[in-house]
Amino acid sequence: xxxxxxxxxxxxxxxxxxxxxxxxxxxxxxxxxxxxxxxxxxxxxxxxxxxxxxxxxxxxxxxxxxxxxxxxxxxxxxxxxxxxxxxxxxxxxxxxxxxxxxxxxxxxxxxxxxxxxxxxxxxxxxxxxxxxxxxxxxxxxxxxxxxxxxxxxxxxxxxxxxxxxxxxxxxxxxxxxxxxxxxxxxxxxxxxxxxxxxxxxxxxxxxxxxxxxxxxxxxxxxxxxxxxxxxxxxxxxxxxxxxxxxxxxxxxxxxxxxxxxxxxxxxxxxxxxxxxxxxxxxxxxxxxxxxxxxxxxxxxxxxxxxxxxxxxxxxxxxxxxxxxxxxxxxxxxxxxxxxxxxxxxxxxxxxxxxxxxxxxxxxxxxxxxxxxxxxxxxxxxxxxxxxxxxxxxxxxxxxxxxxxxxxxxxxxxxxxxxxxx
Numbered sequence: 001x002x003x004x005x006x007x008x009x010x011x012x013x014x015x016x017x018x019x020x021x022x023x024x025x026x027x028x029x030x031x032x033x034x035x036x037x038x039x040x041x042x043x044x045x046x047x048x049x050x051x052x053x054x055x056x057x058x059x060x061x062x063x064x065x066x067x068x069x070x071x072x073x074x075x076x077x078x079x080x081x082x083x084x085x086x087x088x089x090x091x092x093x094x095x096x097x098x099x100x101x102x103x104x105x106x107x108x109x110x111x112x113x114x115x116x117x118x119x120x121x122x123x124x125x126x127x128x129x130x131x132x133x134x135x136x137x138x139x140x141x142x143x144x145x146x147x148x149x150x151x152x153x154x155x156x157x158x159x160x161x162x163x164x165x166x167x168x169x170x171x172x173x174x175x176x177x178x179x180x181x182x183x184x185x186x187x188x189x190x191x192x193x194x195x196x197x198x199x200x201x202x203x204x205x206x207x208x209x210x211x212x213x214x215x216x217x218x219x220x221x222x223x224x225x226x227x228x229x230x231x232x233x234x235x236x237x238x239x240x241x242x243x244x245x246x247x248x249x250x251x252x253x254x255x256x257x258x259x260x261x262x263x264x265x266x267x268x269x270x271x272x273x274x275x276x277x278x279x280x281x282x283x284x285x286x287x288x289x290x291x292x293x294x295x296x297x298x299x300x301x302x303x304x305x306x307x308x309x310x311x312x313x314x315x316x317x318x319x320x321x322x323x324x325x326x327x328x329x330x331x332x333x334x335x336x337x338x339x340x341x342x343x344x345x346x347x348x349x350x351x352x353x354x355x356x357x358x359x360x361x362x363x364x365x366x367x368x369x370x371x372x373x374x375x376x377x378x379x380x381x382x383x384x385x386x387x388x389x390x391x392x393x394x395x396x397x398x399x400x401x402x403x404x405x406x407x408x409x410x411x412x413x414x415x416x417x418x419x420x421x
Contacts, residue, residue, distance in 0.1 A: 089125035090127075232252040256273060270301065274364075278306045377400065
């Protein structure tokens with residue numbers, strides 16, 4: 001689902017003699033189009049698609065390590081933006097991700113723009129903007145090009161025809177992967193509350209190692225028919241050691257998955273996430289799954305499902321061994337399937353009630369009160385030092401079961417600065 005790497009103008013950037021002259025020409029074109037760097041170290045500011053393309057071509061040609069700042073507005077592309085040099089960042093200049101929209105022509109199988117952005121170099125950054133509408137993916141990180149260190153922060157990603165963020169790998173070269181990526185404080189959603197087809201997902205990562213997915217919201221990643229949607233967050237096909245924490249997953253067919261049948265994952269931690277499904281839609285499946293995923297840990301998540309699927313957490317297949325599943329607050333079972341084995345199943349509670357939570361309809365699964373058997377009832381784990389909000393654990397005698405560490409409201413003390421006449 002990608003084309004060969006090239007510059008976003010379609011001109012291959014030369015790397016041998018002649019590269020300097022080509023680079024100088026691209027920089028001149030970027031400046032002539034209105035892109036404005038004050039000096040070589042400054043970000044390039046752009047306000048039109050033509051300026052954006054010229055600035056990206058110049059950054060690709062001169063070795064990267066440049067930030068391109070987009071003024072408020074909507075940038076409708078007719079072709080993919082190709083990032084082929086390291087250290088390039090695309091960012092909204094205002095810092096408000098709603099005010100800068102980078103989009104393809106349609107969310108459809110016949111759209112002209114396949115990927116909105118394709119990254120084939122290290123240390124790419126994306127922040128403070130919205131990316132939407134594509135035939136394939138909104139952002140593809142090409143592991144086959146060793147595109148390590150990508151980071152996405154404070155973005156909105158919505159309405160792709162396939163998965164929103166794809167981390168790809170070449171099966172013939174499985175040791176060349178996109179490692180060390182981070183996705184933080186982003187919103188992934190289908191604005192209609194359902195995807196355009198079944199082959200949709202949020203983050204779909206193959207061969208990805210040492211990624212962090214933290215503090216994001218995934219909403220409406222659901223199939224309209226013809227088969228269940230993919231996970232909101234999925235690491236598989238040789239992925240390893242991801243940390244997925246403090247995310248909210250709302251009304252997605254499936255929540256967070258490590259591994260897939262015969263194309264597994266190794267290690268990694270899923271913790272302090274809130275996963276809720278109202279029961280609406282055609283499909284409802286497991287909240288968290290370990291599938292051919294040895295040495296993985298799932299602890300202190302809260303999963304509340306309104307559909308009929310019997311398991312909130314599953315671990316399955318003989319390849320899933322030495323896993324820890326602990327301190328999860330659920331309204332369904334933890335289910336072992338197909339020969340999987342755990343090294344620890346500890347203090348998982350499967351009888352949660354909606355009245356325990358602040359606002360389940362909005363996927364707000366903070367504890368509303370100090371529920372007996374939940375508060376101070378979790379098993380102490382060395383790695384468990386904070387909760388969904390990043391607040392420290394424990395507050396009381398011990399940590400709480402689930403993603404939220406309940407703290408009773410503080411009663412204000414008497415004033416200390418009162419004077420009498």
